[in-house]
Amino acid sequence: MKKSLLTILAIVIVALGMTSCSTTSKLQTMDNSLVILDSANFEYVKTIKEDASATYILGLCGGNPEQKAIDKLKATANLQPNQALTNFTVTKSFHSIFGIVNIKTITATADVIQFK
Numbered sequence: 001m002k003k004s005l006l007t008i009l010a011i012v013i014v015a016l017g018m019t020s021c022s023t024t025s026k027l028q029t030m031d032n033s034l035v036i037l038d039s040a041n042f043e044y045v046k047t048i049k050e051d052a053s054a055t056y057i058l059g060l061c062g063g064n065p066e067q068k069a070i071d072k073l074k075a076t077a078n079l080q081p082n083q084a085l086t087n088f089t090v091t092k093s094f095h096s097i098f099g100i101v102n103i104k105t106i107t108a109t110a111d112v113i114q115f116k
Contacts, residue, residue: 041115041116042114042116043113044112044113045111045112045113045114046112048073048076048110048112049073049107049109050073050107050108050109051069051072051106051107051108052065052069052105052106053065053106054103055102055104056103056104057101058100059102062102065104065105066106066108068106069108072108073109077112079112082115083112084112084113084115085111085112086110086113087110087111088108088109088110089109089110090106090108091106091107091109092105092106093105093106
């Protein structure tokens with residue numbers, strides 16, 4: 001009886017260890033603004049890119065790499081007067097090691113434009 005109970009317990013632990021966990025997050029501090037670029041009143045300055053990673057062990061303790069990437073992007077931009085970020089792109093990459101350790105990498109890019 002004990003042997004079969006231990007076998008069932010081992011199977012349940014292995015099955016739970018191999019299931020995937022997911023997390024959801026909202027990018028709370030993305031600035032919502034409307035910029036109409038239908039006339040030549042701006043010029044392209046540069047494209048900036050930042051990465052952020054989070055490591056999850058059994059789906060826990062990873063943090064929010066999306067927000068970290070956006071915050072780093074805004075800090076790197078160092079916007080001057082009459083400049084704005086546009087064309088935000090967020091790319092997600094996900095790597096898993098035996099379903100136990102998961103690494104999520106976020107790459108955020110944006111263009112800096114300057115109005116005349």
